[in-house]
Amino acid sequence: MPQVKIIAKNFMDMVAALPALKLDKLYDNTFICEAVLRSLPPLAKKYVLQLLYIDEPVTAKSMEDWVLTDGTSKHRVAIDRLIQLRVFLEITDRKKETSYRLNPKFQGNLQHYIVHGGVLPRESMSSSITVRLPTAEELDSYALEQWESFLLQLISSSQPEKMTSFTSSMMKIFQQGLLSLRDKEAPKLTESGFQFLLMDTNAQLWYIIREYIINSEVRGVDSADLISFLLELSFHVTGQAYNASTLNDVQRSAINDLAELGLIKLQQGRKDNWFIPTKLATNLSVSLSDSSSRKQGFVVVETNFRLYAYSTSKLHCEILRLFARVEYQLPNLIVGAITKESLYTAFENGITSEQAIVPYSETVNLQIISFLQQNAHPRVSDRAAPSVPENVTDQIRLWESDLNRVEVTPANFYDEFPSKDVFEGACDYARDNGGLLWEDSKRMRLVVKAEIHTLMRDYLHRQK
Amino acid sequence: MVSHIGPVTVMDSAPSKQYSDDVSLVMVLLDTNPFFWGGENTTTKVSFSNFLIHVISFLNSVLLLNQLNQVVVIATGYNSCDYIFDSSTSESLNVSSGNGKMPALCSKMLQKLEEFVIRDEQLSKENSPSGIVSSLLSGSLSLALCYIQKVLRSGRLHPNPRLRDAFFSVVVACLGIGCISFNFIEIELSHLTDINLQILCLQGSPDGPEQYVAVMNAIFSAQRSMVPIDSCIVGVQHSAFLQQASYITGGVYLKPPQLDGLFQYLSTVFATDLHSRSFLQLPKPVGVDFRASCFCHKSTIDMGYICSVCLSIFCKQHKKCSTCGSVFGQANPEVKLPTDRKRKAIDLNAAYN
16 A cells, blocks of 8 residues: 555644543643634534534434435544544433533633634734834745745755755654665655655645654653644734743744744844744644645646746755756746656655555655646646646656556465365465465465465464 | 545646635625614514624634634615625734634624614615615625625635636626626536635515515526525514525525524524535425516516516506517407416526526
8 A cells, every 4th residue: 555644634633643631631722622623524513513502412313313314424424523532522321322512611612712702822012022023925935935945955965965964953853754864875755755845835834743743752742732832823823923931941942943944933122032923833723725825836837748837946946856857947947848767766766665565556646746736837727728738647647557567465485285185275275365376286386475474384284 | 634645636636626615705794774673673572782692603603613714794774785894804904813803803893883873874864764664685785796706706716717707797797787688607516616605694674675676686696606695584574585585596594483592593504614505404495485576666566567578577567668678569468468476486587597
């Protein structure tokens, strides 16, 4: 199976994985409740709203009556998710009937929201203290710059000739899993790293944050604290200054780390320090499908496999170089071509040595195609025709399937069976266990998948 | 929340998939008719302030559901109507982050509402009411539709230029009054279901038959833009206009039997995003009053005469159509039988479609 672990959808999978006790503690925070509610599937949101002012448990049966027959699967998904996140508490009464009620803390917080409206996590600082705040454009470009330089570092460190030293310890954490760092060998992008670069910014951001949270325990920080702070951060107003003295130690160290990524801009005044969340930070709790952070596309792909990228960004050039041959570069234009050779290097990069033996399905070509489609130049994407010509996408798929004509399965070879009966018994046994790959009854030879080798051996011993 | 490497997402190259399913823009039309809320109409039981509490809670809950949700409130007065609240512009003061300081917004909305009611009252002094005191539903419906067109054409929600053009021609077509000729453009419904634009009419006062043509035009315009009109009747009588509006545009029509729990009705029925509606049990229309108003005297009629050219409706026989000017032939009583009301309504719908 191709590895798709890199696509963790959002914060909520992580929140859902927390133990019940921690989760209930998180719900003390209004912003968590709000963010959790917004992450739910539409139907689940509706159920929460519907039960918001109902204090009695509602039976599962009566809830099923709310949906039409063709919505049953959606209903199940919604209920499961609600229970998983402990928004719904399951109650089974004596008659073995299940009923649900809202988590009281969650309910209380949302009721408060409905009546009083949303509030901000902390007051922003008055403009008299923070004399010169960056404008929205400045802040955006700052965030973009930081982020791109981070990504650039990731790519360039994978290329031996441009070896750079990692500046911070955080960088190392972020690069874990994306780069394979072996002794004496230049760091190389792993498959995950390759996929990572082709993802859109939100997905990349989430991946990094996820790594950051997972690693928090190592640094002695409670992951629940960190999650709640990050979620809270996403409710701050972009471009406003917030006093850093309102933060505790955990949060302050987090702020410093996030500043390196461009999620936050730190500024120092005469007396106070303050932080300014950028768009990247306030988009954190937004689910991946949202396009609020969508950037202007820049790529035009022609039917003759030529590729024009209207971009001044070095990062874009490097990303394109991952799978296309860059022919020349003008100040604001990168011209390249998608060739069989360039794609083959991409496919090779996308496969780590461990995974090379596993039948590797089409994730890489899909990644490349979706990258091209998502970043299509507005002139192209506004047309009714597909943004990437069909013949190009088809060819990319074909080229990759070309590579996967041979499938390798680890196996064991058995021969010199004492008798026909033993051989046939062994064949049947292997077949029953789903491991028979090849048999030659004439010369009594047999090939069986490696994973059932021990079973086979035991079986053959028993036959003796 | 589809994973970005699923074959589904990749094969679907349409840019319309950018929005998660339940992002909604809800236009709420608030009936502020003083003759309804303050008048002899005491049978409603619910006071205007109570009503507002429910509505504001509802607005909050819509904003709560998704950070990209937007709410626009339009006050429908007796003489005028106006935008009184727009969650997107009030946010621009303290940018993005879903929703700003709601209590402040709330007071701002109430303040604007008060100003509006006073202005509305001053207008009514000049022409004192007589007969049915209806609200200016047609006006606020048109305001809502204009806002929706503005949003659609700004391209903020709609990346597809084909649709933008389609909507443009629709709004042009809709501006003509009486005689409507539609430019038929096939609009793929799938592109639209992602946005969830909806209009919710909170109506208390009775229908004004004199607004019949304008209201119907608004309804058909909404139908063309595929914007459902939901209606929640807080008054005593059913509203034939809104019954038709919800029926034609595929919205929900509801007259809550108990107004104390208005919020529960609003949140259960009307806060449902369009995507979820297709698999939920929602109130079904009991019956729709298809009666039309005649163009000549603006009175509601069961049977009447229809101009065969422009479909104008008249309660009496005329020699010439007052709308399009076609001259009718000499009436032959046996041939030109007035259609019964059911048939007529169907004919009307068929003609507009």
